[in-house]
Amino acid sequence: MTEIAPEVTKLVSADERPTKLVFRKLLFRLLRGPEKGRKVVVDKDVVRLGTASDNNVVLTDETISRHHAEIRLTPRGYLLLDLGSTNGTSVGGFLVREAYVPPYSTIALGATQITFEPLKDQVEVALSERTSFGDLAGTSVAMRRVFALLERVAPTDITVLIEGETGTGKELVARALHQHSPRKDGPFVVFDSGSVPKTLAESELFGHMRGSFTGAQGDKMGALELAHRGTLFLDEIGELDPELQPKLLRALEQREIRRIGGTSTIKVDVRFLAATNRNLEEEVRTGRFRNDLFYRLNTIRVHMPPLRERREDLPLLIEKILKDLGPSEKSRLPAETIPLFQSYSWPGNVRELRNSLQKLLVLPDHRDFFPKETERRSAGVDISVPFKDAKRRLLTDFERQYLSQLLSAKGYNISESARTAGIDRKYLERMVKKLQLK
Numbered sequence: 001m002t003e004i005a006p007e008v009t010k011l012v013s014a015d016e017r018p019t020k021l022v023f024r025k026l027l028f029r030l031l032r033g034p035e036k037g038r039k040v041v042v043d044k045d046v047v048r049l050g051t052a053s054d055n056n057v058v059l060t061d062e063t064i065s066r067h068h069a070e071i072r073l074t075p076r077g078y079l080l081l082d083l084g085s086t087n088g089t090s091v092g093g094f095l096v097r098e099a100y101v102p103p104y105s106t107i108a109l110g111a112t113q114i115t116f117e118p119l120k121d122q123v124e125v126a127l128s129e130r131t132s133f134g135d136l137a138g139t140s141v142a143m144r145r146v147f148a149l150l151e152r153v154a155p156t157d158i159t160v161l162i163e164g165e166t167g168t169g170k171e172l173v174a175r176a177l178h179q180h181s182p183r184k185d186g187p188f189v190v191f192d193s194g195s196v197p198k199t200l201a202e203s204e205l206f207g208h209m210r211g212s213f214t215g216a217q218g219d220k221m222g223a224l225e226l227a228h229r230g231t232l233f234l235d236e237i238g239e240l241d242p243e244l245q246p247k248l249l250r251a252l253e254q255r256e257i258r259r260i261g262g263t264s265t266i267k268v269d270v271r272f273l274a275a276t277n278r279n280l281e282e283e284v285r286t287g288r289f290r291n292d293l294f295y296r297l298n299t300i301r302v303h304m305p306p307l308r309e310r311r312e313d314l315p316l317l318i319e320k321i322l323k324d325l326g327p328s329e330k331s332r333l334p335a336e337t338i339p340l341f342q343s344y345s346w347p348g349n350v351r352e353l354r355n356s357l358q359k360l361l362v363l364p365d366h367r368d369f370f371p372k373e374t375e376r377r378s379a380g381v382d383i384s385v386p387f388k389d390a391k392r393r394l395l396t397d398f399e400r401q402y403l404s405q406l407l408s409a410k411g412y413n414i415s416e417s418a419r420t421a422g423i424d425r426k427y428l429e430r431m432v433k434k435l436q437l438k
Contacts, residue, residue, distance in 0.1 A: 021045075021125040021141055023073055024118035033061050033112030043123045045073035046303075047116075049109060050083070050281075054295075063087050063110030067281030071116065074309055075142070076100060078116075080107065084282030134176025136169055137320050140310040146173075146302065153300055154180035159252070161237075161297045162275040164304030167351030170275035171235060173302060178231040183271055186230030191223040194236035201241055203260055205248070212261025224257050224268050231271045237297065238278035238289060245290045252296050272297070307346040307353065314341055314353075321354050325361070333360070336412075339437050343400040400435050403428070407437065 026047060028040045042056045049057040052066040059068075065085040072079045080101045082089040090108040091101055101107070103117050128147035131139050138144065153160060154177045162170045171190070178188045196204050203213075207222030223232060234240070240248065251257050252272060256265045274297045283289035307313075315338055322333065337360065346352055403417075410417045414432075418425040431437075 019127055019129070021127055021145060022122050023125075025121045025123060026071075026116050027119050028057050028114055028116045030059075031106065031113040031115060033059075033110075035060060035112070041119070043121075045123075045125075047071045048083075049114070050085075057114075059109070059112060061110050061112045064112060065110075066285060068109050069107070071101075076309075078103065084279050084285065085109070086285075131316065134179050135172045136176055137316050138310060138313040139316055140305075140313050142305040142310045143313060146304065149300075149302060150177060150180070153177065153302075155182065157181075157183075157271050159272045159297055159299040160274070160302055161280075161300070162273065162302045162304065164275075164277065165306050165349055166277050167349030168304035168306060169350055170277075170304055171233065173304065174231070174233040174235075174273045174275060177273060178233075178271075181231070181271070183230050187227055188231050188233065189223050189227035190233045190235055192235045193241075194239035198241050202244055202247070205244065206251075206257050207259040207262075209259050209261035212259075216261070219259075222257070222259065224251055224270060225266060227268070227270045229269050231273060234272065234274040234297075236276060236278075237274040238276040238280055238283055240289075242288065242290070245293050249290065249293045249296060252293075307349045311342050314338060317350060317353060318357065321357050325358065333357075336407075336437055339435070340404050343397065343404055343435075396435070399431065400437070403431060403435065404437060407432075 023045050025041055025043045028042065028047075028049075030036055030038045040057050044056055047057060048055045048067060048070050049059060049064075050066050050068040051059055051061070051064050055067065063086075065083070065087070067083045068085040069083055069089045070081045072081065077100050080089065080091065080096065080099050082097050087110045088095045090096065091099060091105055104115055106113055106115050108114075125145065126148055127141060127144040128151060130144065130147045130151075131137065133147045133150050136143070136147070138147075150173065160174075160177060162173050164170050175188060178184060191205055193201070203216075203220065203222065205222050205224060207220050207225055208216050210216055210218050234248075247257075251268070255269065256267050258265050280289055280294050280298075284291050284294050307317075318333070318338065318341070341353070341356070348355070403421075406417050406421060407414075410420060414428060415425055418428040421428065
């Protein structure tokens with residue numbers, strides 16, 4: 001069977017951007033296990049499978065974890081993710097952590113085998129007309145879908161959990177939500193759970209009274225008090241000390257705190273936003289994160305797509321970053337920058353993009369600065385397409401990387417590059433044009 005990729009309607013706005021994302025409902029069939037023969041229809045483009053009641057496909061097999069796996073619809077197709085399960089997720093007899101899978105694939109979760117297929121019934125999701133929201137920018141379907149969700153969530157006080165890889169802009173999401181909320185004139189306070197020493201974390205979060213511990217020479221307000229009538233952004237929430245998690249849960253539920261050494265409670269009027277690059281379901285399963293705190297934070301979930309899944313946003317992002325760096329920087333950028341950057345997978349996402357642009361501006365004659373080992377590790381084979389198509393993609397990626405690095409090393413001298421590569425100059429020119437390297 002051929003894969004059905006995400007579909008965008010033909011309805012377009014004045015600037016020719018699609019206004020809706022249309023995808024098919026999925027039918028899941030249980031082929032083996034305690035519930036053999038059961039069918040489940042799901043109308044989501046992110047489908048979670050496991051034994052917990054909040055999954056889209058709730059299973060009863062005791063060999064399956066509470067949050068076992070996820071199937072996510074991406075521009076490249078259906079991406080299967082193991083969520084840190086105990087017994088693993090397999091496709092075709094091979095354990096996988098992350099893999100693109102075509103419809104009708106047989107997936108093994110513990111002792112259960114399951115398959116999925118797209119139905120004719122479709123689901124429509126509105127896309128924002130924006131190309132920016134706060135300091136976030138993007139014209140891709142993935143980002144305009146995020147913007148549509150943020151537009152609806154920002155005016156409320158609802159708690160939001162922001163997920164995504166390092167460098168995708170999770171703090172920018174939090175700041176944008178604050179800026180577009182009724183609390184915009186109040187404080188925006190960041191508590192970074194990963195950078196505060198364990199011995200100081202409780203004081204930094206809840207505050208303390210004078211003399212409550214050695215070194216407490218005066219009363220101190222914590223992040224929760226400082227964020228009163230504003231927004232508290234709990235960055236890297238997965239790193240929070242387990243001993244502090246029940247106290248934070250109480251603050252979330254009661255909207256009141258008690259300083260270290262204090263005898264009375266203090267009411268706080270705070271909106272909570274949290275971010276993580278960890279798999280919190282896995283943290284819950286292993287006991288490193290409280291189940292009740294996770295569910296309290298997970299009211300609305302915003303997933304920030306990695307840069308490799310929205311490469312069409314690169315020109316806009318580059319323009320924005322250069323504008324931030326200085327009005328004169330754009331003219332210094334080599335013409336082949338965007339094609340060169342589009343051939344890279346960006347494991348460090350937008351943060352790495354900004355750093356790379358800064359290095360390129362400082363050292364314009366040294367453009368071969370991507371970490372090759374990281375790029376090789378991040379490369380993968382897409383089993384959702386026929387063998388010949390997967391082979392052609394890998395070959396094209398190799399040609400682009402090889403010629404980009406060769407031309408850079410030879411100062412973009414075509415004749416010298418052709419001699420080094422042992423190919424005809426005319427052929428190299430055709431390859432440069434084909435791959436849009438210049």
